[in-house]
Amino acid sequence: MTDTFRVALAGNPNTGKSTLFNALTGLKQHTGNWAGKTVSVAEGTVRHKDKQYRFIDLPGTYSIFSNSADEEAARNYIIFEKPDITLVVVDATSLERNLNLALQILEMTKNVVICINLIDEADKRGITINERLMARRLGVPVIKLSARNRAGFPLLLDTIDRIVSGKITCEPAQFKYDGEIEAGIASLEPFVKEVVDDRISSRWVALRLLDGDESLLNELNERLKAKEETVCNLS
């Protein structure tokens, strides 16, 4: 008997998500070297130890606040389809911008692994990254790798294995907002909890409500309606 887990790949455009995806799954999904190349969601399977993993290659985005169809697809997948693990692929040579998305994803979901890709490129430029310090600060595993040289893969697969088997627990660092926003979250969260089931982070939804994110509201409405209908059909 094999368990199947879903692993989503998220990250900025051009960080090598698709290269990593292809190298891991052995697929030859066409990849180009420009932003927004990945338009639809690709899937591939990997076996490691006694487990099977379905990798999902999400579109590259700088953010997940639904400014475009790409971002909406990535956001909806992470929040509603709930992958068992989300890999955030970041570019070692441009961590500053890439970590913006990483922090947003840490706010949405628990089991996250930060993959610092293009580490060979960073070495060439004399950039050194202290991944242990990052892991401590972010509360999730941080792994350096080079997708095109297949470097770091054994550690990545082992880390994934240890998360799904409960040997490591992720405690993503949560961003603390200023008093006014935190007060808003505190007053909204109990109501949000009643509506969304436990699997969606109520803190995250409360934050988006404060944002006035209408597209998320519509999406939530539709999904809740669909769920109600299935419940009615069953009874």
Place this chain on the structure above:
Amino acid sequence: MDGTKCGILFEGKKGDFIRITSMEIEGVMRRRLLDLGFVPGAVVEVIRKSPLGDPIAFRVSQTTIALRKEESTRIQGELIQRD
């Protein structure tokens, strides 16, 4: 040229380095610009201008991004270096 001259990004000349001080943009567009690295304190280089002066390409955290006049007139900054 040390951080005294204030203005908007749209007035930048090719080769200027401008430190962003504030942004008068709201909503999704503000979010988008923040995500791309247009944050207060960030230093932006003016890379090139289109023939008619709109849009303008800026370099921000190692990436070139073009902004339309609508956005670049609403981002304030101080000139820190002019070539």
